[in-house]
Structure formats: C-alpha cells, structure tokens
Amino acid sequence: MNSCSSIGIGLAGFGTVGSGVWNTLQRNGKLISERTAGGTLLEIVRILVRDLHKSRATHEDVPTELFTTDWHALVNDPAVDIVVELIGGTTDAFEIVAAALRAKKPVVTGNKALLAERGRELFALSLEHDTPIHFEAAVAGGIPIIRTVQDSFIGNRILSFSGIINGTSNYILGRMTDAGLTFEEALGEAQALGYAEADPALDVNGWDAAHKAILLATLAYGFPIDPKEIHVSGIDQVRPTDIHFAKSLGYAVKLLAVIREHEDGSVELRLQPSFIPKSNILASVHGVFNAVAVHGDAAGESLFYGRGAGQDPTASSVVADLVEAARSLGQASGHRGFLPYRESGRIMPVSETSTAYYVRFDVTDRPGVIAEIAKILAEHRIGISGTHSPVNPNNPDAAFVDMVFLLHTCPFGQLQEALLEVKALDCVNSSPVVFRIESLS
Numbered sequence: 001m002n003s004c005s006s007i008g009i010g011l012a013g014f015g016t017v018g019s020g021v022w023n024t025l026q027r028n029g030k031l032i033s034e035r036t037a038g039g040t041l042l043e044i045v046r047i048l049v050r051d052l053h054k055s056r057a058t059h060e061d062v063p064t065e066l067f068t069t070d071w072h073a074l075v076n077d078p079a080v081d082i083v084v085e086l087i088g089g090t091t092d093a094f095e096i097v098a099a100a101l102r103a104k105k106p107v108v109t110g111n112k113a114l115l116a117e118r119g120r121e122l123f124a125l126s127l128e129h130d131t132p133i134h135f136e137a138a139v140a141g142g143i144p145i146i147r148t149v150q151d152s153f154i155g156n157r158i159l160s161f162s163g164i165i166n167g168t169s170n171y172i173l174g175r176m177t178d179a180g181l182t183f184e185e186a187l188g189e190a191q192a193l194g195y196a197e198a199d200p201a202l203d204v205n206g207w208d209a210a211h212k213a214i215l216l217a218t219l220a221y222g223f224p225i226d227p228k229e230i231h232v233s234g235i236d237q238v239r240p241t242d243i244h245f246a247k248s249l250g251y252a253v254k255l256l257a258v259i260r261e262h263e264d265g266s267v268e269l270r271l272q273p274s275f276i277p278k279s280n281i282l283a284s285v286h287g288v289f290n291a292v293a294v295h296g297d298a299a300g301e302s303l304f305y306g307r308g309a310g311q312d313p314t315a316s317s318v319v320a321d322l323v324e325a326a327r328s329l330g331q332a333s334g335h336r337g338f339l340p341y342r343e344s345g346r347i348m349p350v351s352e353t354s355t356a357y358y359v360r361f362d363v364t365d366r367p368g369v370i371a372e373i374a375k376i377l378a379e380h381r382i383g384i385s386g387t388h389s390p391v392n393p394n395n396p397d398a399a400f401v402d403m404v405f406l407l408h409t410c411p412f413g414q415l416q417e418a419l420l421e422v423k424a425l426d427c428v429n430s431s432p433v434v435f436r437i438e439s440l441s
C-alpha cells in the first residue's frame, strides 16, 4: 500500500465509464476522503487505453504520463494497490483481472460478460489468493443491487427477481413508442449517450441483460450457471406493430428478466421481450432507467430503481467498490463474489416454463389462414384468447400481412412444438415471433 492513506488505482479503460471514474474522483475525492476513516485518498496512478493517440479533448487535465497501452505495466506497477477493469470483453480483461488477483491486488470491474462467462475461473482465483473482486457496476449501472443481494438480503431465501436490467433496450423501446423513432435511430441515440456496449449487439439481442441475470441468480442460488442453459431473446425482434398492439391492449413491451426458484429447487431464468400490464410498476420504468423487484421470503417484495447505464451512474458504483476495496486492503478473507454453496443446481428448461403469449406471424393473406393456424394450435391444446390482423391503410389489399394471436397459458415447449407445424404451412412466410405475456402477480 502507498504511504499513509493514499491508495493507488490502476484504471484499465478510459472510455465512457473509465473517464467517468476519473471525473467522479476529481469532483468528490475530497468528500470521499472526509467520509472514510483515515481519510483515504483514491489516486489514479496509471491508465490503460488501446490507443495513446486518440483525442481525449474533454480530459486534457489528465497527465499524459499516466497513460499506457501495456496492461502488465499497469498491474505490476508497485504504486497500483487496486486494479479497476473497464475495458470490456472476455479476453484481455480476463488476463488483467487474473494477473491482478495473482498479485493480490483487489479488482473492481463492471464487466458482466466477463463474470458471467468466466466468473467461475476468476472467483476460484479470488478464493485462492484471498483477494476480492467487486462488481457492483456490472448489474444495473448506478443501482446498488449487488450489495443488496450479497449483504442486505443475506438472511433471505430469494424467491424471485424480475426486472428491467438493460438500459439501452429500454431506451430504444421507449423512443420507438413515444417518439416514433426507428429501431436504428433509437439505437444511434443510445450509443451517443454512452449507454450501449462497445458491441451493441449484446444490448439488442438480450445477452447483456442475460449476463446480468446470471450474476444475480448465481449470487442468490449458489451454483454456477452455464450461459448455454438459459433462454434469451432480445428486442431486435420488436416491431412498431407489436408496441402499438400491446398499447391498445393495456400492456407495455419491456425486455424482462425473470429469475424464480421453484418448489423443487430448480431455477427459472429467462430473458425475453414481454408484454407487461401497464398497471405494473415495471411498465413505468422508462428511458435508461432500470428496476429490479426482489422477493425475499423474509423481507417480502422490494423494488430497486435507478439509472441502469451511462457515465456518471456507473462510475458511482465503481467508486463505491473502490472505497470498499480500499477499506479491506491488507485484511484477510478478502474473497467477495460467488461462493458456491450448492454442488450443482438445475436451471429449469425453458420448455417447462409457462406463461400466456403474443405470437406474430408473417402470412400470405388468403381465405382460411386464421383457421389453418388455429387448427394446429387446437391440436396442441393451446387456447386462443384473441386474433388480429392490422390493416395497412396505404395498402388494404396487401398480399403479405402480420397476423397476431394471443394465446392462453401453456408450457413454452408445447407452444414451440405447435409453432414448428405452423411454420411449415405454405401461407406462413417466416419464423413466428413470440413474446411472453406476464401477469407479474
């Protein structure tokens, strides 16, 4: 550790979040020092970037000698006490975090992909070297949900989480609904605002939220979860038709994470665009905001709401972790993360999970289409609560149309079997698009 109570930070990554951490420490460093026993001063002593020549016009105050492109130089610098990983990805980031743990330097990261995909290896290293990994920023940006699960709910059996945990998707859905933007326009705005991942496909295909859901479920249920076991679909399938249709029925379309422990101990974990009743509080979560409803057997239901992405909110979580890491520097039992307490657990296959559904078919409009689809659904014992085929006012005789079915609750597997047969009909032109209808009761 550095002299007195000055703690050296090695900051890997100086993009949206990394530069936000710099800003926050510049702005509030003195306040943090006043609030911590011993007057801890958090000082960034090294910064890792990919491109030394990139213009950093908003950060001309950062001494150029702090920057490096060599992560070994950052991790091995004796002035670095804590390593912050904010470069993203699962390769170089893995090497940096592993090297820091081996050097017994606590790690702070916001990298949910890294922890969901390779957390098992990293938390084993953390245990082996008795050195913590802090990851508050990895789930729901500025909302302190990781601490809540690790600390505040430690006395609860967690019955379920449900929530909106990708700010970019929520922002895009909102802009498509309220401002009539196209998907591409709304995504461009989310990128410009610093909400999206470096690879925005992760936001729109549901995987960024899935990585976060895996972290929450692993903490709550105590067994490692293989991402391949979970069912994920994203908002890239949502069309304005779906949003308007949902609205007319009293629903909002949200990318919803559902994590639920069943009586047999199996865990339902899925990420899908869902219709949720407008009366439910999650339907009122707009823009970049996230919300996570946690149901504990003792605490009952609690809702955590706040900004789920963006520079300052995410930096707020990183800085909180930095203070916690600084407080525990040099103490034994530094492990902080996944402590598997179940040898193994079961993720419920998605085919066994049940809800009602909204299904959109792209069909060739000819007499009998509805009856052909309805016949197959009936043969699979799936009840229909409504059908609709929005007419294109500019072309009421269009040959290809969207046809929407609302279906009663049944296991997803039963629906998938029926849809395979429907898809084979010659009047159906592409794979049906399925959204859940959640009661969230």
Ligand code: NAP
Pocket: 012, 013, 014, 015, 016, 017, 018, 048, 049, 050, 051, 052, 054, 069, 085, 086, 087, 088, 089, 092, 110, 111, 112, 113, 137, 138, 141, 194, 195, 196, 197, 198, 308, 309, 310, 311, 314
């Ligand atoms: P970003 O804006 O793309 O910044 C990435 C930074 O890392 C840049 O400074 C880049 O260098 C540097 N970098 C990337 N790859 C590198 C490599 N191989 N070697 C050295 N430096 C490298 O990303 P971000 O939005 O700040 O996100 C960072 C992490 O935080 C990600 O794991 C993300 O999932 C997570 N996160 C982001 C948010 C958010 O709202 N953005 C919220 C929560 C968590 P250059 O500057 O030279 O390009």
Ligand code: HSE
Pocket: 138, 139, 140, 141, 165, 166, 167, 168, 169, 195, 196, 197, 203, 208, 308, 309, 310
């Ligand atoms: N891209 C992520 C989101 C950043 O939009 O939620 C926060 O993890």
